[in-house]
Structures are given as C-alpha cells and as structure tokens.
Amino acid sequence: MVTxxxxxxxxxxxxxLVISALAFVxxxxxxxxxxxxxxxxxxxxxxxxxxxxxxxxxxPLLSRYADWLxxxxxxxxxxxxxxxxxVIDVLGSRLGVTLSLVVISTLISAVVATTLGVWAxxxxxxxxxxxxxxxxxxxxxxxxxxxxxxxxxxxxxLGWFAPTGYTRPEDSIGKWAASITLPVLALTIGCIxxxxxxxxxxxxxxxxxxxxxxxxxxxxxxxxxxxxxxLRNAAGPGxxxxxxxxxxxxxxxxxxxxxxxxxxxxxxxxxxTVQGDIPVIMGVVVVVAIIxxxxxxxxxxxxxxxxxxxxxx
Amino acid sequence: MSDLPPIALPPDTxxxxxxxxxxxxxxxxxxxxxxxxxxxxxxxxxxxxLTSHDPGVAVLQDVLGDPGDGHLLGGxxxxxxxxxxxxxxxxxxxxxxxxxxxxxxxxxxxSGLVAGYFGKWFDTLxxxxxxxxxxxxxxxxxxxxxxxxxxxxxxxxAIFGILLSASVFRLVRQTVQSVRNELYVDAARVAGLSDLRxxxxxxxxxxxxxxxxxxxxxxxxxxxxxxxxxxxGLGDMSIPTWGSMLNDGFSRIYxxxxxxxxxxxxxxxxxxxxxxxxxxxxxxxxxxxxxxxxVTLAVPVDTVDETSPAAGTAxxxxxxxxxxxxxxxxxxxAMPDGSTKEIVxxxxxxxxxxxxxxxxxESGSGKTQSAFAVMKLxxxxxxxxxxxxxxxxxxLARLSERDMTRIRGKEIAYVPQEPMSNLDPSFTIGxxxxxxxxxxxxxxxxxxxxxxxELLGRVGIQNPERVFxxxxxxxxxxxxxxxLIAGAISCEPELLIADExxxxxxxxxxxxxxxxxxxxxxxxxxxxxxxxxxxxVVADLCDRVAVMREGHIVERGxxxxxxxxxxxxYTTQLFDAILTxxxxxxxxxxxxxxxxxxxxxxxx
Numbered sequence: 077m078v079t080x081x082x083x084x085x086x087x088x089x090x091x092x093l094v095i096s097a098l099a100f101v102x103x104x105x106x107x108x109x110x111x112x113x114x115x116x117x118x119x120x121x122x123x124x125x126x127x128x129x130x131x132x133x134x135x136p137l138l139s140r141y142a143d144w145l146x147x148x149x150x151x152x153x154x155x156x157x158x159x160x161x162x163v164i165d166v167l168g169s170r171l172g173v174t175l176s177l178v179v180i181s182t183l184i185s186a187v188v189a190t191t192l193g194v195w196a197x198x199x200x201x202x203x204x205x206x207x208x209x210x211x212x213x214x215x216x217x218x219x220x221x222x223x224x225x226x227x228x229x230x231x232x233x234l235g236w237f238a239p240t241g242y243t244r245p246e247d248s249i250g251k252w253a254a255s256i257t258l259p260v261l262a263l264t265i266g267c268i269x270x271x272x273x274x275x276x277x278x279x280x281x282x283x284x285x286x287x288x289x290x291x292x293x294x295x296x297x298x299x300x301x302x303x304x305x306x307l308r309n310a311a312g313p314g315x316x317x318x319x320x321x322x323x324x325x326x327x328x329x330x331x332x333x334x335x336x337x338x339x340x341x342x343x344x345x346x347x348x349t350v351q352g353d354i355p356v357i358m359g360v361v362v363v364v365a366i367i368x369x370x371x372x373x374x375x376x377x378x379x380x381x382x383x384x385x386x387x388x389x
Numbered sequence: 390m391s392d393l394p395p396i397a398l399p400p401d402t403x404x405x406x407x408x409x410x411x412x413x414x415x416x417x418x419x420x421x422x423x424x425x426x427x428x429x430x431x432x433x434x435x436x437x438x439l440t441s442h443d444p445g446v447a448v449l450q451d452v453l454g455d456p457g458d459g460h461l462l463g464g465x466x467x468x469x470x471x472x473x474x475x476x477x478x479x480x481x482x483x484x485x486x487x488x489x490x491x492x493x494x495x496x497x498x499x500s501g502l503v504a505g506y507f508g509k510w511f512d513t514l515x516x517x518x519x520x521x522x523x524x525x526x527x528x529x530x531x532x533x534x535x536x537x538x539x540x541x542x543x544x545x546x547a548i549f550g551i552l553l554s555a556s557v558f559r560l561v562r563q564t565v566q567s568v569r570n571e572l573y574v575d576a577a578r579v580a581g582l583s584d585l586r587x588x589x590x591x592x593x594x595x596x597x598x599x600x601x602x603x604x605x606x607x608x609x610x611x612x613x614x615x616x617x618x619x620x621x622g623l624g625d626m627s628i629p630t631w632g633s634m635l636n637d638g639f640s641r642i643y644x645x646x647x648x649x650x651x652x653x654x655x656x657x658x659x660x661x662x663x664x665x666x667x668x669x670x671x672x673x674x675x676x677x678x679x680x681x682x683x684v685t686l687a688v689p690v691d692t693v694d695e696t697s698p699a700a701g702t703a704x705x706x707x708x709x710x711x712x713x714x715x716x717x718x719x720x721x722x723a724m725p726d727g728s729t730k731e732i733v734x735x736x737x738x739x740x741x742x743x744x745x746x747x748x749x750x751e752s753g754s755g756k757t758q759s760a761f762a763v764m765k766l767x768x769x770x771x772x773x774x775x776x777x778x779x780x781x782x783x784x785l786a787r788l789s790e791r792d793m794t795r796i797r798g799k800e801i802a803y804v805p806q807e808p809m810s811n812l813d814p815s816f817t818i819g820x821x822x823x824x825x826x827x828x829x830x831x832x833x834x835x836x837x838x839x840x841x842x843e844l845l846g847r848v849g850i851q852n853p854e855r856v857f858x859x860x861x862x863x864x865x866x867x868x869x870x871x872x873l874i875a876g877a878i879s880c881e882p883e884l885l886i887a888d889e890x891x892x893x894x895x896x897x898x899x900x901x902x903x904x905x906x907x908x909x910x911x912x913x914x915x916x917x918x919x920x921x922x923x924x925x926v927v928a929d930l931c932d933r934v935a936v937m938r939e940g941h942i943v944e945r946g947x948x949x950x951x952x953x954x955x956x957x958x959y960t961t962q963l964f965d966a967i968l969t970x971x972x973x974x975x976x977x978x979x980x981x982x983x984x985x986x987x988x989x990x991x992x993x
Contacts, residue, residue, distance in 0.1 A: 091520065091524060094517075094521055095521055095524070095525065098521075099533060102533075102537060103533060103537060105537070212664060212665065213664075216609055216660045216661045216663070216664035217657045217660055217661060218613035218614075218616065218617060218656065218657075218660060220617055220620060220635075221653050221656060221657050224635075224639070224649060225653075227642075228642070228646065232642065232643070232646075284768075284769070285810065286805060286807060286810040286811045287810065287811050287812055287813045287814075289761075289766050289768075289803075289805070289811075290803065290805055290811040290812075290873065290876075291813065291821070292766055292797065293766055293797050293798060293802065293803035293877075294797065294798035294802070294803075294824070294825040294876060294877075295794055295795065295797040295798030295799055295825055295828060295829055295880070296794075296798075296824060296825060297794055297828075298790065300824070305813050305815070305816070308815045308816075309813070309814070309815050320523075323523070323524065323525075323526050324526065326526040326529070327526030327527050327528035327529060328526075328528070330526075330528040330529065330532065330621075331528065331617050331620065331621060334621055335639075342528075345529055345532045345533075346621055346623070348536075349532040349535050349536045349623065350622075350623070352536050354536065357532070357533050357536055358533075360529060360533075361525070361529060361530075361533055364525065364526060364529050365525060368524045368525070368526075369524065372524070382815065383814075383815065384814065384815065384862065385814065385860075385862050
C-alpha cells in the first residue's frame with residue numbers, strides 16, 4: 077500500500093511538471109508584445125522596454141520557467157500583472173469558494189445518483205426507463221442552460237433567490253447557503269444524470285454475476301445481497317465516474333460562477349483571460365491540475381480499499 | 390451453460406451497417422432525433438432561402454422587437470433579426486462542432502490504433518499524454534488558450550478537438566487491443582497478411598461502430614462548450630452564433646425574456662438529439678441485451694398455470710423419504726418481442742433423502758434451468774410457467790420470495806459449476822461463510838467463525854484459518870469449489886443441488902471433489918440432485934438418473950438399469966459421446982457400471 081501510494085504520488089508530481097511546463101511555454105510563447113499591450117499604445121518605447129525587463133520577458137523561456145518553478149515550489153506563483161497582488165493570495169481567496177461549490181455538488185450527486193442508479197437497476201421496468209431517459213437528457217443539456225432555466229424560474233419568476241451574487245459564509249451562513257443553492261443545483265443536475273447512468277450499469281453488471289445467485293442460494297435476503305454485496309462490487313466503477321465528473325464540475329463551474337457572479341476560480345479565470353493576466357491564468361491552471369491530481373490519488377486509495385485485488389498488487 | 394469454450398469468430402461481415410441502420414430506424418426516439426438533426430443541417434445550408442433578413446444588419450426600430458411583424462422571432466438588443474441569426478448561427482455552431490469532431494477522431498483514432506496495435510513506447514507515451522489531457526477541465530484549458538490565440542472560434546474548436554481526442558484514443562486503443570488478441574486476427578497473421586491489411590480488414594471494422602457512437606457524444610459536448618465560450622462573451626462576436634445570442638439574451642433577460650429562449654431551446658435540443666442518436670446506436674449495437682432488459686418485468690414470473698396436468702393431484706407421499714417432488718414443471722423466458730419461450734416442457738422428478746439423482750443431458754437441454762427453477766433462482770426474464778415443485782408438502786412454485794429465502798441455504802443448498810465466479814471477490818471467504826450461518830442457525834459471530842473453520846477442515850482444506858481470512862482471488866479453483874461446498878452444507882440442508890460441480894476443475898481435482906460430495910452425502914444423509922453432462926460422473930455417484938433432452942425427460946431409471954439397458958436413442962448417443970474401451974485403444978478402462986473406477990469422471 078505504501079509503495080502503491082508513493083508511486084501514485086510520483087506519477088502525480090510528474091504529471092504536474094508536464095502540465096505546468098506545457099502551460100508555461102504555451103502561455104508565454106504568445107506572439108503579442110505583452111509589455112506593449114499592458115501599457116497601451118501611447119506608452120513610449122523606452123517605457124515598454126523597461127516594463128518588459130521588469131517582467132523578465134527578455135530572458136530565455138527555459139530560465140524563466142526554472143525561475144517560476146523555483147518560486148512555485150516555495151509557494152510563490154508570481155504577481156498579477158494587473159492588480160500587482162501575489163498570485164497565490166488571489167487564488168487562495170477564491171479556491172475555497174470553488175471547492176465548496178464543487179465538493180457540495182459532488183457529494184449531493186453521489187448520494188442522489190447512487191439512489192437513482194440502484195433503484196433503476198433493481199426495479200427495472202418503467203422505473204428504469206424513466207431514470208435512463210431523464211439522466212440521458214440531464215447529461216446532454218449543457219449546465220449553463222439548466223442554470224438559465226433555474227434563474228428564470230426560481231429567481232426571476234418566483235423570486236425565491238437572488239439571481240446573482242454571493243455571500244461569504246463568515247458573514248451569514250443562511251445567506252451563503254441561499255446564494256449557492258442555484259449554482260450548486262445547476263452543477264448537480266448534470267452530474268447526477270451522468271453518474272446515475274453509470275451506477276445503474278455497474279449495478280446491473282454486478283447483479284448478473286454468478287456469485288449473486290450463489291449468495292441468494294444461501295438464503296441471504298434480497299436486501300443483504302443488493303446493499304452489501306452488489307453495491308460494494310459496483311462501488312469501484314461508480315467512484316471512477318465520480319472522479320471524472322469532478323473534473324467536469326471544475327470546468328462547469330467556470331460558466332456557472334460567471335453567471336451567478338460567484339467569486340471563485342472560474343470567474344477569476346474568465347476575468348484574467350479577458351485581461352490577459354498570464355501569471356494568474358498560469359496559477360489557475362496549476363491549482364486546478366493539483367486539485368484533479370489529489371482527487372485522483374484519493375480515488376485510487378478508495379479503489380484499493382474497495383477492491384482486494386488492487387490492495388495486494 | 391456451454392460446456393465448450395466459446396469459439397471466437399470474426400464479427401458478422403455481411404453488412405453490419407445495413408442491419409445497424411435498420412435497427413436504429415426502429416427506435417422511435419433515435420429516429421426523431423436523427424430527423425431533427427437533418428432539419429437543423431438543412432436549415433443551416435439553406436439559411437438564405439429561409440429568411441430574407443441579414444443576420445448582421447441592425448434596424449433601430451426592431452430593437453427587442455416582439456415576434457411577428459416581418460420578424461418571425463422578433464429582434465435582438467441591436468435590432469437584428471433573431472430568426473436569421475439563429476439560422477446563420479447554426480452554420481458556425483455545426484461547423485465548429487464538426488471541426489472539433491474531426492480533430493478528435495483523427496488524432497485520437499490514429500494514435501489509438503497505433504498504440505493499441507503496435508504498443509511499445511508509443512503506447513506508453515500516448516497513454517501518458519491522454520492522461521494529462523483528461524486531467525484538465527476543458528473549459529479552463531480553452532480559457533488559457535484564448536489568452537494566447539485570441540477569440541478565433543476555429544482555433545478554440547481545434548484545441549478542444551485535441552482535448553477530446555483523449556477519450557477517442559482510450560476507446561480505440563482498448564478496442565484494438567482486445568481485437569488484436571482475437572483468434573481470427575492471429576489466424577490472419579499466421580496466414581501471412583500484412584499488419585496494414587489486418588488493420589483495414591479486421592481492426593477498423595470493429596473500431597468503427599464505437600467511434601460513431603462516441604462521435605455523437607463528442608459533437609454534443611463541442612456544441613455545448615463552444616456556445617458556452619460565446620455565452621461568456623469570449624467568442625468571436627463578429628459572427629452570428631447561438632452562444633452570442635445567449636449572451637445577448639441573458640443581458641436583456643428582464644426586458645425581453647423570449648430572446649434567450651430561442652438559442653437555449655436550439656442548443657438544448659441539438660445536444661439532446663445528438664446524445665439520443667448516439668445512445669440509440671449503442672442500443673442497436675447491443676440490441677439483444679438491451680431489448681431483453683426492457684421486457685424483463687413483463688414476464689409472468691411465478692404466475693403458475695393452474696390448469697397444468699399436475700395441478701390438482703395431491704402430493705402423493707408414496708415414500709416418506711421423498712423430499713422433493715417436481716410435477717409437470719414448465720420453465721420459460723420472455724423474448725424481446727413480448728412472447729414467452731418455453732424451454733422446459735413439463736418434467737416430473739423426485740429426490741429422496743440420502744439418494745443421489747442424476748439429471749443428465751447436453752448443453753441447452755434445460756437441465757440447469759430445471760435446477761434453478763427448483764430453487765426459484767432463474768436468471769432475469771425467466772420464470773416458472775406451470776407445474777409444481779413440492780417440498781415437504783409445500784409448493785415452492787407458489788411460495789413468496791420471503792418464504793423461499795428461509796428455505797434456500799437452510800433446507801435446499803446449491804453448489805455451482807464455476808467456482809471462481811461464484812465467490813464474491815470483494816469479501817473474504819470467511820465473511821461469505823459466516824453470513825448464512827448467522828441467519829439460519831442463529832449463531833453469533835464467534836460461533837459461526839468456529840463452525841466455518843471446522844467446515845473448511847471437513848471439506849479437506851489444509852489450512853482452514855488462512856483460507857478463512859483469504860479473498861477468493863487468493864485461492865485455487867479446486868479450493869474455491871471446496872469452499873463453495875462447505876458453504877452449501879454449512880446449515881445441514883436436506884437437499885443439495887449440484888450443477889456440474891466438477892466440469893470447471895482440473896481432471897486431477899475432479900475425482901477428489903466427487904469423493905467429497907459422496908462422503909458428505911453419506912454423513913448428512915442428504916438428497917442430492919446432480920446436474921451433469923457426463924455419464925462417468927453419473928456412474929460414479931448416482932443411484933438414479935433422468936436423461937433430459939430439449940426440455941423433456943426422455944428416459945429415467947436406476948443408474949444400473951440405464952447403463953445396462955437404455956432404450957432411448959438419445960441416451961445411446963450420450964453414451965457414444967464418451968470414450969469407450971473400443972474407441973480409446975486403452976484397454977485398461979473398466980466398462981460402464983455404477984461401480985466403475987473413478988477414472989471415468991475425468992473422461993469428459
């Protein structure tokens with residue numbers, strides 16, 4: 077287990093290095109004159125050259141990446157070209173917001189999707205067909221359209237929630253919960269739909285295994301067979317899907333945060349893209365990559381715990 | 390059911406596309422979706438014929454205009470015709486999705502083919518690259534890319550295509566790897582076909598269908614993300630697109646709520662249609678299995694035909710040692726077209742305590758299905774159609790699942806054919822043994838554990854404590870079968886149903902398992918119903934035998950009688966199918982008598 081973990085961690089770090097190097101090269105290789113676009117067309121040549129030198133834009137790409145990496149290891153991701161604030165602080169204030177959205181959505185989705193998937197797989201018939209159709213539709217429709225529908229219905233027509241805006245939980249837990257209800261709902265529906273389908277087919281696969289009949293032949297109740305044995309065997313594929321959905325939610329949060337004016341990583345990446353604030357974009361990419369890698373390691377550990385074969389190897 | 394390993398045949402090469410298309414057309418949702426997509430494509434192509442308005446021309450008096458009055462869907466915030474923008478926008482949305490799709494299929498398909506077929510360093514490298522691509526949320530990458538390459542929709546879609554190529558790569562690689570190891574591909578290689586010819590003749594044919602299905606999902610995601618970028622205001626605002634219409638509508642949602650409805654509806658329906666077509670294709674491809682699933686509950690499972698010949702006759706206890714009496718048992722399965730196919734046509738059978746009854750027949754004769762029906766453990770879609778299963782005066786065919794649960798394991802137990810797949814891989818062997826004993830015998834955890842270890846010793850396992858703690862994948866097939874036998878006898882059942890208990894085992898282990906079954910049957914004075922296709926096993930173990938063929942019992946009698954003087958030609962055929970002294974040229978084997986040496990058991 078320890079070697080398994082160490083290997084996964086090493087793979088994760090290697091992956092992070094590759095992603096950061098690629099992102100760095102692509103982001104800074106841009107043909108546009110960064111210093112010029114920062115200072116505007118009216119700035120003098122001398123000022124532009126000075127700015128370029130300040131930003132270290134004249135150094136070779138490789139040494140700049142080495143500098144960035146050296147800083148990154150110590151928790152310094154550079155400073156924003158626009159606000160001048162350290163990137164790590166900008167990210168820090170927004171990371172929690174996005175994570176709370178995504179983690180809450182993932183947890184709700186896991187519970188609801190498992191319930192629906194198990195229900196469909198065990199009951200079959202019309203229940204199965206309804207769950208399949210609804211989850212197909214829920215997964216196909218982009219989440220921002222679901223969000224639009226929710227805003228129109230609950231915020232504009234019914235007036236139950238504010239259409240946009242975010243309250244920090246430190247200020248008011250109740251208002252915070254109200255402010256993230258619609259964003260979380262918008263993220264959750266698609267996630268539930270996609271996960272429920274996979275849980276359903278994993279359950280059906282597990283239900284068809286020979287050992288299910290043998291367990292039943294021993295006089296175990298339907299409930300014990302389904303909820304103890306079949307669910308446990310279907311949990312592995314279910315977890316893998318959840319990990320993929322988590323990555324999808326991080327991407328989906330970009331549009332949802334922007335729509336609901338939630339100050340998370342997603343809306344940060346949109347605003348810094350519009351401004352061309354490359355150090356911040358670089359920071360967002362790296363932080364998102366770290367989150368994804370950490371989640372995958374956690375999922376791998378859970379797999380090892382669930383599947384005795386993986387535990388041994 | 391099959392006693393032979395399945396033979397790998399090349400997929401049906403006659404015209405897979407034609408039959409796939411036919412099956413797709415029978416799916417109403419898929420068909421409607423396909424027609425809808427066709428209409429959208431036509432609308433995009435013939436946009437100038439469908440509207441006289443220019444999507445880019447702004448007219449001041451049409452700003453936020455209501456539908457009608459020369460503008461079918463009204464005007465947008467700049468006074469441009471909404472219907473025209475919707476039509477012209479579909480050109481860019483569809484072309485953008487097509488670009489992403491083309492890049493994804495080309496990059497992912499070719500690399501997946503090479504990695505799956507040739508493997509080696511390229512496989513390692515490409516798999517790593519795919520893992521990196523899949524680790525990043527597409528939207529974040531597209532935003533980062535936009536800050537470098539600007540707002541070009543084409544570049545964005547090409548990059549998104551590369552991101553999506555990872556999923557195509559994985560799909561193709563996996564499919565190709567499994568095809569490469571098929572026997573018919575080996576055969577082609579042995580026959581001297583070049584790699585290129587094999588790829589074109591065999592591999593591409595198998596990979597094609599999964600790619601087409603995946604393409605539907607990819608196109609749907611591409612349209613969604615493209616419109617999403619434009620919705621954020623990050624797209625190319627100089628061209629009419631569905632996403633920029635969303636952006637415009639969202640900013641005017643209070644003044645003109647209809648404005649956002651049209652692009653939303655269009656995007657949602659197109660994404661839905663693409664997914665439904667892909668799904669219908671997948672269903673068509675797996676048609677037998679998915680159709681079968683849908684009708685499962687429509688079967689009259691457990692509804693017993695009261696007019697069956699056996700019904701009405703009282704359970705005649707001519708022998709007080711009879712534990713199981715099957716009368717006129719009929720078993721059937723639901724077919725995809727809603728009909729029911731009967732596979733066991735009214736069989737009679739009885740088993741006494743302390744007696745081994747063989748049920749012999751070839752694969753598909755209905756012997757295993759009859760055994761499952763006695764325990765009411767028929768697979769999905771199967772059910773008892775008529776007859777009675779009398780167990781100590783009660784008719785199991787009419788018993789509720791709840792009451793059946795009390796009988797299974799406690800009174801009637803089951804030993805399966807394939808030991809490895811009949812143990813739950815996620816739990817230790819001990820857990821699986823303990824659970825039924827706690828239910829049926831009311832033992833506490835420690836007592837059940839002690840008894841389980843005793844039982845493991847009783848069935849001949851050398852190190853019972855270690856095996857108790859082991860997971861199923863840590864023991865051999867023969868040991869797993871001993872574990873299953875221990876589990877079956879753990880609650881001292883009166884009847885043991887053994888379904889080909891030695892077929893899946895090594896020849897050397899088969900004899901030991903048969904010995905064990907005979908010993909246990911003596912010790913516990915159990916009745917045994919032994920399902921087999923092997924007359925050697927019958928000779929070795931059975932007191933009486935029933936020969937089954939195509940759902941009927943064609944001959945029955947004591948084992949000695951059947952061996953000495955069978956009458957039915959089918960029984961003769963079964964005898965001829967096994968090795969005899971005449972056709973083996975090994976003169977040392979004894980003739981077929983109930984007391985024949987155990988070597989018979991191995992001649993399957």
